[in-house]
Amino acid sequence: MKRSALVGGLLLLPLPVAFVALMIGRYPISPGEVFAALTGGEVAKVVRGLVLRIRLPRIGAAALVGANLAVAGAVYQGVFRNPLVEGRLLGVSSGAALGAALAFLLLPQPAVVQALAFAGGAMGVTLTSLLGWAFGGWVLVLVIAGVLVDSFLSAVLGLVKYTADPLGTLPAITYWLLGGLSGVRVPDLLPLGIASAIGLSFFLLARWRLNLLTLADQEAEALGVRVRPARFVVVGMGTLLVASAVSVSGIVSWVGLLVPHAARAVVGPDYARLLPAAAGMGAALVVALDTLARTLLTAEIPLGVLTGL
Numbered sequence: 001m002k003r004s005a006l007v008g009g010l011l012l013l014p015l016p017v018a019f020v021a022l023m024i025g026r027y028p029i030s031p032g033e034v035f036a037a038l039t040g041g042e043v044a045k046v047v048r049g050l051v052l053r054i055r056l057p058r059i060g061a062a063a064l065v066g067a068n069l070a071v072a073g074a075v076y077q078g079v080f081r082n083p084l085v086e087g088r089l090l091g092v093s094s095g096a097a098l099g100a101a102l103a104f105l106l107l108p109q110p111a112v113v114q115a116l117a118f119a120g121g122a123m124g125v126t127l128t129s130l131l132g133w134a135f136g137g138w139v140l141v142l143v144i145a146g147v148l149v150d151s152f153l154s155a156v157l158g159l160v161k162y163t164a165d166p167l168g169t170l171p172a173i174t175y176w177l178l179g180g181l182s183g184v185r186v187p188d189l190l191p192l193g194i195a196s197a198i199g200l201s202f203f204l205l206a207r208w209r210l211n212l213l214t215l216a217d218q219e220a221e222a223l224g225v226r227v228r229p230a231r232f233v234v235v236g237m238g239t240l241l242v243a244s245a246v247s248v249s250g251i252v253s254w255v256g257l258l259v260p261h262a263a264r265a266v267v268g269p270d271y272a273r274l275l276p277a278a279a280g281m282g283a284a285l286v287v288a289l290d291t292l293a294r295t296l297l298t299a300e301i302p303l304g305v306l307t308g309l
Contacts, residue, residue, distance in 0.1 A: 007267055011276040014066075014283040018059045021291040022051055053186065061184040062290040063283035064196045065249045066259075068241035070282025073256030074263065074274055075203060075238050078214040079231055080139050086256035087121075087242035090142075090235065091149035095124020096246040098153050101160045101173045108172065110183060114191070114247045121243030124153055129232055138217075142235075179250035179304025181290055188248055195244035200279065202237045207271040210234065214269070253308050255282055 022034045029037075029047055036043040037051035069087070076085040087093050099120020103113040128149045132142035164170040203210065209230060212220045217227045242256070263278040286303075293301045 003267060003273065007273045007277050010263070010266070011280040013280045014063050014287055017284045017287050018063065021059050021287055022055050024291055024295055025050075025055065026295075057186045057189055058181050058184045058290065059287055060189055061181050061192060061248055062287045064189075064192050065181070065245040065252060066255060066282035066284070066286030067279040068196055068199065068245040068282075069252060069256040069286075070259040070263070070278040071200060071203060071275055072238040072241040074260035074271075074278045075210060075234060076256070077260055078210060078269070078271070079234050080143060081214060082139070082143060083261065084257070085143065087238070087246070088150060088253075088256075090146040090239070091124030091128045091153060092121045092239055092242045093124075093246055093251055094150045094153035094157065095127075096121035096243055097177055097251060098157045098160065099123070100176050100247075100250070101157055101164070104169050104172045104176070105160060105164055108169070110188075113176070114188070117247035118191075118243045120153075121246055122239060124149055125235060125239040125243075129235060133232070139231075142231075175302065176250045177304070178302030179252045179307070180293065180300065180302050181249055182294070182300055184248060192244050192248050195240050199237050199241040199244075200275075203234075203271075203275055206234070207275060210271040249303060251304050252286065253304055255286060255307055259285060 019031075019034065022038075023029050023031060027050060029051065033043050033047050034051060035041070037048045038056075073086045076087070076090070077083055096117040097120070099116035099118070100113050102120075103109075103116040106112075125146075128142065128146045131145040131149065132138075135141045135145070161170060161173055164173060209225060212223055212225045213227065213230060213234065215223075220227050246252070259282045260274070260278050263274055263281050267273040267277045286307075289306045290303055293303050293306050
């Protein structure tokens, strides 16, 4: 019972953090005004617009980004039986970065940047999966394939940056790579929300299979799991979470690596408890850091810089 209550508390942790984040900014808002704006009560029009149209979409995106990265990291680490695995190691982050850079170079519209970043992340993990499958599909082979793909895509990204306009396109690419949610608006939440709902629901329903995939391949096979197909499906759904998050936020480091370890230390390795705990902790962390990013200094600090610190 105590463990279940702890998991529930961690899952709900983003709510108070988000409420506080709604109050903080260049224009401070009282708790009563925030509550009135959220519930349709009497409040100044400027306050309602600031809460519902600017801060709430950004906070919602931050929560989804944090939850996606943390859950995907927890899944990757268990399935690959490697505590250092995250989306970057599988080529997702570098693929998304390359897609976004190409969008800035060819057609720098927000929707195009998000779409190509998502496609790039999917392409990165597809290359990793195909390369790993061609050489047997074992855990170590997939990790090595991910390192190779990440290195290759990073080199192509460097070439794109080298050819970009140093006065316009290159600064835009560099700023996006540093990560941030300053441009998020309500329409941006729809694709991110759909991808998050699909990926998070899938992992919650497949939690017992995830536990089995952390065992040795022979043991998992003996318990009825077809390990290689299951592993590729799980990696694909994790990629959906990471690519959808990175397409909105840019590169946000360390969340997918460290939050799963923190959640595992608190609630244990069972995915029935680990997934909601990691989702809540990741969401709360990114919301808190994004709030600091937009309030610490006069100019906004890139989110990726704060997560790296």
